[in-house]
Amino acid sequence: MEKDIAIKVTDVYKSFRIYSDRGYSLKETILFSKRRKYETHEVIKGISFDVKKGEAIGLVGHNGCGKSTMLKMLTRIMYPDKGSIEIKGRVSSLIELGAGFHPDMSGRENIYTNAAIFGLSKKEIDERIQSIIDFSEIEEFIDNPVRTYSSGMYMRLAFAVAINVDADVLMIDEILAVGDVAFQNKCFNRLKEIKANGTTIVIVSHSLTQIEQICERSFWINDGVICAEGDPKTVHMTYLDYMIQKQKASENAEVQVIKEEPKQQSEEQPVGGQPEASSESEAVPEEPKKRWGSKDAEITAISIRTADGKESRIFSTNDDIEIELSYEVKNPVYDAVFGIGIFNRDGVCCYGTNTRIDRLPEFSLEKSGSMVIKLTNVSLISGEYLLDFAIQQGQGIPIDYYREAAMITVTSNIDDIGVTRIAHEWDLGKC
């Protein structure tokens, strides 16, 4: 293996045997040996790649595409059927946090047990114990039994151990969902620090932004092969495009069902009014409906386009977005109002408005047609956004309120945080 390569994967294949009726016992093994049918399900179909020392890569793909299996083979939990995987140096994984924790033992004792599972010697753990305790932020409870910890404390302790192992290669599976936002940021920064120290990192995650923030390269795995690799942003756009196409196909089938729904009259917030829609849905325990209204008029198609008229769901920060809603009128709607709401993944309303708020002259919908709203210089930061559209009447009687009608992804090469990018410039002239 070349000197600066940390991981070398060569033409790896992996399949699982799926037994329709697996017998483990003697009788079954002997009597039904011919009847023990199994299907071979090939999960990884020939994957090769190299990872350089100190490089961070991301593996993305939809559920069941084989990325987690790939990670398990990289951590040597499973072995490939064909091909080879070579890894240089100590491997640590953030796949199972808190492995081997004993509820009756104290936090300190569990640090020793847990760190030992990562292959650390007593001396190495002694050297790290203080930084582990500091990182976990549970100093005062460290000598209490772990069963008295809250789940947040438990995860913080587990994460603190795993991240302080100082491995040469670190494998991560969907872990940055630990603790509150502050702790997540801390973990993330620690990860960047580790990377800066020359640790090779492999991340499997559904959070594409996290991968984009930390990885130099990303691999899109689909059906057991690498579909695209390279710069994370480019790869993720290809991946998202594919996923949106796939989703569209299934949504088309879904729309048929929605149309059959019984009519429902309810008092609702005008889109873009006071953002209290979330408290409204909390009062209803069952899954909130995605669409409601009298359906006198109905949204039939949504077209989201770039400034030059190309249909797209992916935009960059500060792009212009043009949205066209087609609608069908069954009974005329007087004093009609069109509304739009943009929500981020956390359900925060980033922006909402309607034709009444914007003081447009009153109008009525008498026959089917379409309307266009142009959003210029959309300064949303990178992330996924859900769009709500609505046709209402007068002071907010819903005609067709369509929640989460569309999803768009905004990408940006700047990793700023918040909701929207406030135009700014730094002046360091007086430093």
Add this chain to the structure above:
Amino acid sequence: MHTIKEIYEYRQMIASLVRKDLRGRYKGSVLGFLWTFVNPLLQLLVYSIVFSSIMRMANVDKYYLFLFVALIPWIFFSSSLTGGATSILANTNMITKIYFPREVLPISYVTSCFVNMLYSFIVVFIVVIISGIGVNPLSLLFLPLVMLVEYIFALGIALIVSAVNVYFRDLEHILGIITMAWMYFTPIIYGIDAIPEQWAFYFRLNPMCHIITAYRDILYFKSIPDVPALLATGGVSAVILIVGFAVFSKLKRRFAETV
């Protein structure tokens, strides 16, 4: 060879699993760790009542001790065998989630049984001295050797059964019968000289026969054990251990998918 080196790197994991097992075993009970001593002591009490008042063994002096010094090492072996068999399956979530040399699990299980036996030996020594049998320092020198041979043998067997049991789960139930039979065909409740002449050859093929006899020679008869037989048993045990590692490393590759 690579595996051995890696297991050595994971020695702290073995140590902490052993500690966890020993301390976790009696956790929550009132006597706690004291049970490690109380348990063999109570067993001894039962034996001494039964065999000195009810079933008198006329030809053996202090039969309860004769039995006790053989039974404690046997319990180490039989629990390594039956518990070792389930050591992989009992740790499914570790096997499927993280990497470590899988050998660590049976090794730490057998080691924790071994340490438990060492604690029991504290009771054995106290009783041997109090009962008036006493100890012979010269023969005691051989005790670590016997223990080592038994540890190697038990570990070799545990490696095999733990790996096979993942794919063939009847084994743990079959082992219940096997250990029972094995116990009666090993000179534990009787002495080696009680074995009929025509069967002696077959009994001597059993490594546990020599191991248990050596324990008894050292602790009960205060004599030097049969050293050539012991070394031969050591050789056989070493071969079993090597076979154990070989079988285990062949079978461990599909653990994560099968458990």
